[in-house]
Amino acid sequence: MRLPDLEAWAIFASVVEHRSFSAAADAVGLSKATVSKAITRLEAHLGQSLFHRTSRRLALTEAGKPLAEHAARILAEARAAEESAHDAASAHTGRVRLAAPMSFGVTNVAPILAEFLVAHPGIEVDFHLSDARVDIVAEGFDVALRIAELPDSSLRARRLCSIQAHTVAAPSYLAKHGTPTHPAQLGEHQLVGYSNVVGPWRFHGPGGADVSVRLQGQLTANSGEAIVPALIAGLGIARLPDFIIDRHLASGALVTILVDWAPAKIGLHLLTPPSPLRPARVEALIDFLAARLRDPHAGQAQSGNLA
Template sequence: MRLPDLEAWAIFATVAEHRSFTAAADALGLSKATISKAVSRLEADIGQSLFHRTSRRLALTEAGRPLAEHAALILASAHVAEEAARDAASAPAGRIRLAAPMTFGVGKIAPLLADFLAAHPGIEIDLHLSDARVDIVAEGFDIALRIAELPDSSLRARRLCTIQTYLVAAPSYLAAHGTPTHPGQLGDHALLGYTNINGPWRFRGAGGVEVSVKAEGPISANSGEALLPALVAGLGITRLPAFILGDTLETGAVVELLPEWRAAPVGLHLLTPPSPLRPARVEALIAFLADHLRD
């Protein structure tokens, strides 16, 4: 059996990441000639060109684009295997890149990380907070937390808990525009939309009856927290989770609407790249987050 040219695949992955033979040579500490020969060797093995080469730029070919993803996984798996061998003889150490939603990350994740780091002094965490959906593999994240119903993908996903959302409005808005008594009436109201969740709002009532409503109104945002000022000011109705609403329900700044028509709950998911191999430091953080976020 002929073994794959793993060195060439790893070098190809690095060239694809940097879009440059020179930059890949610098990153790997190899000569540019070695880099070029490895890529040419791989192209000869598979019978396809991997890059379009010009004097000014280097671009992946149609065949090269999907193969670059496979090559990145091969390289990442090799790194993980080496780290696992080292970790077996010592305490978990190294950097973890973690992505989380902005408000949830600030309010819930950052406090937990302080406890985690105190227990694992050899670990460093690069926390990336954004409500945008990150590409875990392409952007090099070890873990991503995502509050959503997940589409099918090659990523490994673990559901940690359920997040319930609430339909709410300020008393001043209801006094001026009336209180809806059925989801079907929401189309006549100003709805404040969260743009990172595609599609209409869906509600389920008694007997499993479902109603869908398109969210349209004076403001939409890719951050749920950014909708709070407009909500409290009485500019419309929106749907938000408790960790964003904070104490606005308890203080009466907003009131819940249609409690008998619950929106379908969404899950808090922990996502990791598709490789089954993970460094001990990543496994430690996964176990910690799963234990502390399950409720």
């Protein structure tokens, strides 16, 4: 049985990462010719092209796209295996790539991240904030925080805590349009939507009743924070997590409705690539986040202390 050409797979992953044969060659300390020969060798073994090559552009073929994820995983696991063998003290150095949802990252993660960096001066954190769902393997993230019910996948997931959402509106909107007392009445109202959550709003109510409501309204946005000004202006009803709206509820700018029909709590999960082998710097950040985010209000409390 022929062994896999692991060097060629690693070089392929580097070319995908750097989007250039020359840049990949510089990154791994090889000549461009060696990199090119490795890709040619791998393509010959697989019997298919991995890249479309022109003088100006390098792009993955349809066959190459799914293989790029496998190559990235092979390279990441090899790097993790080597780093796990290093002395524990020297392993707490280097960069960790962390992804988090935009609003939750700003309100709950950013305030506590400084504490981690002070405690680990040799670790650098590349903190990526986006409400889009990132592909942590293909995009090279070590850790991702995600607020969602997770589909089955090969990723390693740890549930940290529950996040509660609330159905809210401005008093001015309710004074003008009335306050719904049952989710079925939401069809008569303007609903402001969060576009990264696909599907109807689902409610669980008294006696175990379940109701679904389809979204209709003037505004949808891919950021929960972007919805709040429209709500305060009296443009509709929305369903948002407490870490976004708590301060607006406290000020009276927004009020909770349908309190007997609360949406199901959604989990805050910590995701990592499939491999159980992780550098010590990544383990350190995972342990820190797991400890500090078991209370979803911990980061906000810390933020208040720093203000």
